[in-house]
Amino acid sequence: MRIVLLRVSPQQLVVTALRELHGEVGAALPVDVLTYEEKTLSAILRVTSSGLVKLWSALTLLGFYQNRRCAFRVLQTSPFLLALSGNSRELVLD
């Protein structure tokens, strides 16, 4: 099976996900894309705590983007940005 990686705008992805599940009001939720790494297709997003459930649910339930299948996996969440720089669940031992 051929897998095609798109050049995606992470911000646009997030807004689309929010709009699909939570409508126009949901899409207006301010979300910062603090980092985006194209190589690993991973990003750090920042949202107010009251928007966490909306954002997480929207991303989890986004199955298609621009007519292509996609899936989001939340690797780590924390109220502290500093906590995201150390995840023992990803500790690799030589």
Place this chain on the structure above:
Amino acid sequence: MRMSVPLRRLRQAPRHLLVCEKSHARHARSRHAAHVRDHAYNCRVSFLIPECGILPEVLKSTIADVGEYYLLRNLSLHELVTHEFIDTFVKKGSCHALTYNTKIDQDNTAALLPTVITIDLMDPSFHPDSKKHKRVLWALKEKKPLEFDFLLAWYNTGAEGSTLMSYFPKNQIQTLKPKITFSTLRDLQCPVLQSNELQGKPEESCSTEELFEWLGAVLNQVSLDNKSFSFLSTYCCPQPNTIVEQAFLCTITGFIIPETIIQLLEKLCCYFDEPKLAHWLTLTVHGFADSPVSWRESEHGFHKGGENLYNFVVFRNLDYWLQMAVGTNDDCPP
């Protein structure tokens, strides 16, 4: 208008705690070493020194001496309560062990604390012929003995004798060295801080929370220079700030015992023995997300995250801020 219950739940987030204390490293009643010692399981330690380009001389030997740790495969839990193990390792130093690759919100997890533990191996009534010892061994051996992979470290207080490598079968134990990386950050925006202003002072200094978030941005390589109209991110370095030409960042990853961190902290304080351009430096320690305890025997859990971390900001005059952060299923830090 009252919000309906489902809508209200949509806006709820799990609770968390961030506490901060201020003291002086040379103060007789400073608890900085005690707090470090009480946080037994550490997977990542980073220190950041502004206005510094290479590893300072005063830290070289501590970094070179960062101790090894061990991975023990398929260890039965009862092996940690045998008298041979207790006499050889537990009583002759401080022994730390934590199950590896177990998720505390899904799996069984076990941990060996160097001081008081749930089954107190140092209790005089826990001698080989006592009912207590026999009962504990029976509980752990009978039916299906619990077996785990363990991360283990032993801080030897100088006593001669067996080593962990000679105690366990060769095919069961593997020695590992913590991974150490260095980098020099260029043209870094750093918050201006005043040690006696924890809340910050408008136009003069930043608060502890702003520093904590800024440090998270630096360690995650977040851009500090976004404009308020940016489409991607509005995060920027708190004001007031200064730009430093260079900053030295060192990160140690592995199974790191508190004794190593205490030595590091002491050497970082010694860094300011001679005049330096830096006004402050930071030392950040991340605990294991799946550790059953955070500080001492305070319960730690994993709700949406397993954070238990702390951060020192050490100032030129050796005042320090200590910030301790935990997540939802955690007791408050000491």
